[in-house]
Amino acid sequence: MRLDVYLQPMSTKPALHTILSPKLLDIYDVSDNIVVIIDVFRATSTIATALYNGAKRVIPVDVVDKCIEIGMQTGGITAGERDGKIIPGLAHGNSPAEYPRSFIEGKTLVLTTTNGTKLLHMALNKGAAEVVTGSFPNLSAVCKYLVSQQKNVILGCSAWKDRFNLEDTLFAGAVIQQVKEHFTIHCDSSLMAADMYALHQNDIHQFIRKTTHWHRLASYGLESDLEYCVTPDVANILPIYRNGDLVVANS
């Protein structure tokens, strides 16, 4: 009789880890993981908003030339910013406010960004089992999905040019607060993210003003964008990656 079988825990929960920068992704084997791409200011907030407002799909691309090329091929709206201005050759910026239903419904958005798009392609290239995107505007949709799948999870903070940032970490903490009972979490990054979110969840609109990225973007006059980007569940759908496109899950 194999007693050791009976000495195993009755149920083994899937593992959840948080990575604080794209540079830390290659420490993990992502092949059996759902990877949540987090770029709160503002790529994944904009992606959730465009899809929530009826965009047919968002095509995330890593370089500007490809954005222009795919825009021409698909008839999609090209979008991207550098330093708070629309990139020359593209039609729109990286603000969620640019994509109300009256404008984006039924259309394709071809989006290039500095941080979020880069991490998304890294996760795909490393063979992630599934890639979704997360931000405060779609917090609950992300949590519901992760709990339903019972698979290992990596919360991937896109950071800023590989530097740790607080806004992505706070979102990871917000997810962990909602889903932690369903996962095994042996991960100091996750413990920290949960602590930071618990510490600041009630003053997040004030606290976020202390972050480096806030100062960078607010200097471009983007305060109202940033306020929106830390507001939970205002665009509560789940963007999931399918064959080159981000689309609404189960749509």
Place this chain on the structure above:
Amino acid sequence: MRLDVYLQPMSTKPALHTILSPKLLDIYDVSDNIVVIIDVFRATSTIATALYNGAKRVIPVDVVDKCIEIGMQTGGITAGERDGKIIPGLAHGNSPAEYPRSFIEGKTLVLTTTNGTKLLHMALNKGAAEVVTGSFPNLSAVCKYLVSQQKNVILGCSAWKDRFNLEDTLFAGAVIQQVKEHFTIHCDSSLMAADMYALHQNDIHQFIRKTTHWHRLASYGLESDLEYCVTPDVANILPIYRNGDLVVANS
């Protein structure tokens, strides 16, 4: 008349940044920085303790063979652990408790470790202006030195096999709490470290038990080591790198 000169701030404080993993070091130009190597569990705690107890010098080496070779050349005590056990071929482990004054005074310690030694050599190879080591046992000595130098600072967390860890982050936060008035800090890692230390400074002996590294090392029976390693100022000297050796600054 150059008005812009007069519009500069009256005094410019040096910058302080925190890196949360050796993998994030290459984002920064360290050539005009003091780099503080932090490996709380346990390399930099052991280094401070050995020097405080009168060791002539500590030679940090990155590989075991080199540790043995330099031990033979110098007549030094070779030391290093893997998985809580002394590495075959070396004489001692990586516990601060192994280096009381009665044993280590006047001697050379040749130490190899997984994380701290690696980051130290990375910082040297990248041309850091100065390299010192920090840990709770020598917290005040580190802070006093950083304030006195008025140079840019990088607090370098050694992490665990490149994964973010809480104990090194808490030490970075403890330093920031003491020195922040003397530096310009535009760095989310530093804001987070300061928050985490402020949150846990009064329950650090309890909180530290939640970290992944505690679980790893406590399973080897090292609890009392770990308690010591989060106790401030019990070996309050400053180890500084000089020509291959860590020695007590100003000695």
